[in-house]
Amino acid sequence: MSQYDIIDELVGSPLELRKRRPITKDQAQKSYEALFSNVKDSGFSLKDRLAIATFVSRLHGFDNAINFYENELKELQPDWAKIIEEAANAAKSTGPFGRYPDGPLTKENTVGKSWSAGAELKNSLGEKLAAALKHSHLLVFHPRDSEPTHLEALKQAGWNNDEIVTLSQLVAFLSFQLRLALGLQALFAFKSAD
Template sequence: MSRYDVIDELVGVPLELRKRRPITKEQAQKSFDALFSNVKDGDFSLKDRFAIATFVSRLHNFDSAIKFYEDELKKFQPDWAKVILEAANSAKSTGPFGDYPDGPLVKENTTGKTWHAEAEVKNSLGEKLAAALTHSHLLVFHPRDCEASHLEALKKAGWSNDEIVTLSQLVAFLSFQLRLALGLKTLAAKKEAN
């Protein structure tokens, strides 16, 4: 089992609670490793992955995750950090939003902010990565509203089917990882206060 654990790093302290579920802990780290380690040179580069992770961390407003992913991004592309910060600040919202199909959950339909990368983001990061940030915002805040036209927008920007699957896996993993780490950090703070 790997000794390094990103979730523990984001929380700031290893919690005894996580030791009770060693397989779950190991699998979460393996998911991180699969998405961020041993990435072969290709169209969906490691720097693009860290750019998306920095953006998603900022959408979640989780300081230790922002620092972690932004530091990794700066190793590859330091000038992107400011662009990602400004894009995320303009994209911040609450949620999730969206509409359910007709049925009992319709009463839970909510509307909220949608965000699209502006020309400055596209000029700085490229059309392909800008489209990924727009899609990431959709997955974080409007998961119920995803439809085929959103995938077509990614394809038009240069994303292959395999890359779209990996992008979706990346954002889903980050949402899981960040929410888990935020919850554990809250538990650790409560425990320390008692």
């Protein structure tokens, strides 16, 4: 099992509670490592992944994750940090939003903010990464609105099928990781208050 644990780092303190599920803890760490260590895909570089992780962390409003991923990004591409911050501020919302197919869940349909990368962002980061940020916003705030046309938009921006799968895995993992760390952080604060 890995010694370093990203979720413990994001929580700010290792929790005894997590030791009860060593396999789950180890698998979460291995997922992180698979997405951020030894990245060989030149079409979806580590700096692109860190930009997306910073963006998604900012969408979730989780300061520990923002600091972690942004610091990692600054080591590889320092000028992107401010650009990502501005994009995330423009894209921030609440959610999730979206429409369910006709049926009993349609009463839960909600309309919410959609976000697209503007020309300035596309010029700064490139069409491909800007499209990935838009897709990340969709997966965070409008997951049930995702449809094949959104994948086609990624392809039009230069993403191939393998990169699209990895992008979707990355955003899904980040949503899991950040929500788990936020929940554990709240639990730690609650237990510390006792």
